[in-house]
Amino acid sequence: MSTTLDLQGIEKRYGATRAVAGVDLSVAPGELVALLGPSGCGKTTTLRMVAGFVEPTAGRILMGGADITRMPPHKRNAGMVFQSYALFPHLSVADNIAFGLRRRAVPRAEIAARVARMVSLLQLDGLEQRLPRQLSGGQQQRVAVGRALVINPAVLLLDEPFSNLDALLRDSTRIEMRRLQTTLGLTTLFVTHDQAEAMAISDRIAVMHRGRIEQIGTPREIYDRPATRFVAGFIGRANLFDAPEEAGLRLAPAEPGAAACWLLRPEAVTLDLAPPEGPNAVAGTVEVVSFLGTGTHVSLRLPSGRILLAEGPAAWADRFRPGSPATARWDRAALVAIRAA
């Protein structure tokens, strides 16, 4: 049931612009890989090429080793959950879910059984005869998922499936989605612009920028060791420095070899009121204090004029006030050299 998905040198050109500029990606059986990036980075075009709605200008797409690059969408056996859900408005919940089975000429009795199983799996019991417009957003999303899963797809394609849900529902839904995906062992490609969402449920994340994959790795690798300045800035909050000396930072001993820039995560920065001594410390003026319940975000204005972000315990909200002085310190190991621009 579960298969590999391979993209080899996939490209999509529209006239002179390259929406996707050479993407190589291998998804292992049962693995969930997120395509993460800002709008216009080519992630949706890539997903649509896998679904068959967009024909690649160059490259090959393999599903379970078989070349499907030129195969029409309806022969691909890839279940897709659309951002808008794209439910069939004139069909009931049960008929929406049964749609793919009917196209496959599955016997009537088996359709009924599989639809019933999907309905109970997604907790849609009692809603079978409702029309999509009579459902809440969360219920519509579950129908869209059920419709894609019931056909036992070789790969599952998710196009921003949580972005139309409100924040509370989004968290529980993505956990549920991940549970289903691991239980069924489905090879999954997941498009999102939300880095927290990608980190929460992905085995690996491919960060896309300007039609290319900038970095691919586990959420941990991407967050701790970003390969490029773009990845460092896009994933999580970041302090990025072009040179160690910038902003009066003394980063002795200087790391040998050239780095394009330096990354210091806000949570690695601690604040206190003692004067700075030695390297990896700098004094500044507190500018903004945001109390977030679980912690506090502080922006520190350095003498050079630039801002240093720090994240610390909730107690910081009492200790630091806008306008008061503070000293930022960090562990030398927390400063990450980024090789590529």
Next chain:
Amino acid sequence: MTSLRSGLGWALLAVSALAFVYILGPLAVIVAASFGDTGYIAFPPEGFSLRSYRAALTDIRYVGGFFISLRLAATVAFLSLVVGTLAAVALTRLDFPGRSFLEAFFLSPLILPTLVIAVALTLFFANTPLLPGGMPRLVAGHLLVGVPLVLRVMLPVLRRVDRSVEEAAQNLGASPVMAFILVTLPALRPGLFAAAALAFIFSFDEVEMALFIGSAREAPLTVVLYGAAQMQFDPTVAAVSSLLIMLAGTLMLLRQAFVRP
């Protein structure tokens, strides 16, 4: 709000009332006159009788003309719907050079007076007898306007259709044609109904082309009425007109009931 209601609100009400009288007034006159008890059309009507209705419904020219018109309008509506919808699908789905020019070209018969089309077609068919005379030529003539009418309704409807729903159908195993039939067509139904109704009403009410290129033996109701109104202006004409107004009214009510805005 209050000032709007007192000033602009009353002005708006007055203009609306005027418009209603202007549009419905002549119709009211005809309907009222049809109930008159005189041998000629009179307004205000003198007496009350259904005599002219009995005359209209037993006169073979009117009844026959009605069924000829019905057949004509149904044929025109059906063919316009098929050709117009397919053209609208092509114009909204395919990207080819000259697409917007073609769209404007297809819609252009709507800005021509039908009399001009009627004269042009008379000359055209006189030189090139492409179609057998009478009904086939009249249907072809009506299609020149019926197809653009359907096109004008269906173009915006098709542009509004959510394409991802059709993609979802393909993703689940429906071929492009099946996806269109199973998923897009049901979504187009209200638009198709409205487009067919427009083409039907146009064909049913049209008189110039029917006079010029239709055959005298198969005269649609409009031509019969036109002749009768010129010859003897009796209340039967008013009764037939009233029946047509009621038919159109009923169709409009049905449309309101079936097509949600």
